[in-house]
Amino acid sequence: xxxxxxxxxxxxxxxxxxxxxxxxxxxxxxxxxxxxxxxxxxxxxxxxxxxxxxxxxxxxxxxxxxxxxxxxxxxxxxxxxxxxxxxxxxxxxxxxxxxxxxxxxxxxxxxxxxxxxxxxxxxxxxxxxxxxxxxxxxxxxxxxxxxxxxxxxxxxxxxxxxxxxxxxxxxxxxxxxxxxxxxxxxxxxxxxxxxxxxxxxxxxxxxxxxxxxxxxxxxxxxxxxxxxxx
Numbered sequence: 001x002x003x004x005x006x007x008x009x010x011x012x013x014x015x016x017x018x019x020x021x022x023x024x025x026x027x028x029x030x031x032x033x034x035x036x037x038x039x040x041x042x043x044x045x046x047x048x049x050x051x052x053x054x055x056x057x058x059x060x061x062x063x064x065x066x067x068x069x070x071x072x073x074x075x076x077x078x079x080x081x082x083x084x085x086x087x088x089x090x091x092x093x094x095x096x097x098x099x100x101x102x103x104x105x106x107x108x109x110x111x112x113x114x115x116x117x118x119x120x121x122x123x124x125x126x127x128x129x130x131x132x133x134x135x136x137x138x139x140x141x142x143x144x145x146x147x148x149x150x151x152x153x154x155x156x157x158x159x160x161x162x163x164x165x166x167x168x169x170x171x172x173x174x175x176x177x178x179x180x181x182x183x184x185x186x187x188x189x190x191x192x193x194x195x196x197x198x199x200x201x202x203x204x205x206x207x208x209x210x211x212x213x214x215x216x217x218x219x220x221x222x223x224x225x226x227x228x229x230x
Contacts, residue, residue: 006206007041009185022225024211026095029085035057038082042082050086051086052148053105055113060080089104092143100143103125106150106163107121109162125168150183151203152167155203156186173201186207208226
């Protein structure tokens with residue numbers, strides 16, 4: 001069993017400044033948080049961090065790392081993301097024994113990074129699905145967590161142009177069959193709604209934070225604690 005702290009969109013003072021009385025094996029960031037906040041949580045809990053960018057985060061595309069350090073467009077570069085964290089946007093990664101597929105960003109509603117039309121996000125979602133194909137053939141319930149910034153369309157999203165979900169996330173969820181889809185982007189403003197489900201997958205809005213226990217390859221996680229808002 002893996003104790004997972006999921007965070008998104010709104011820093012929580014009790015995490016940022018306090019001394020939480022729980023242990024964490026893995027941190028998942030669903031976007032739109034200060035990178036210093038993710039770095040602090042990683043240091044505080046001494047746990048790995050996997051994240052996807054939100055629509056208010058800087059452009060992290062094109063960065064790679066190797067023996068020479070961080071590179072972009074073939075030139076040395078400074079990584080603007082959180083120190084030590086893994087960007088899972090558009091790929092499948094493994095951390096703390098969990099298999100995590102990531103797809104960041106929101107629907108395009110203005111100029112800026114990490115915003116996609118439905119067609120663009122659908123292409124990205126298909127790439128993630130292809131990356132997971134081999135794993136799904138070998139392992140039942142091969143993906144444990146689908147980590148996104150936006151929710152699927154009509155499942156916890158809203159009708160204003162900036163906060164509509166992606167229809168392609170419905171298809172990706174059905175294909176990958178994760179235990180849980182963790183997303184942010186939709187601010188509950190202190191009134192969290194119930195968790196929703198899609199094809200047996202729990203759809204979790206983690207704006208603020210959620211603490212949950214996830215068993216690799218199981219059917220559904222157990223929510224241990226939740227706090228919405230700062």
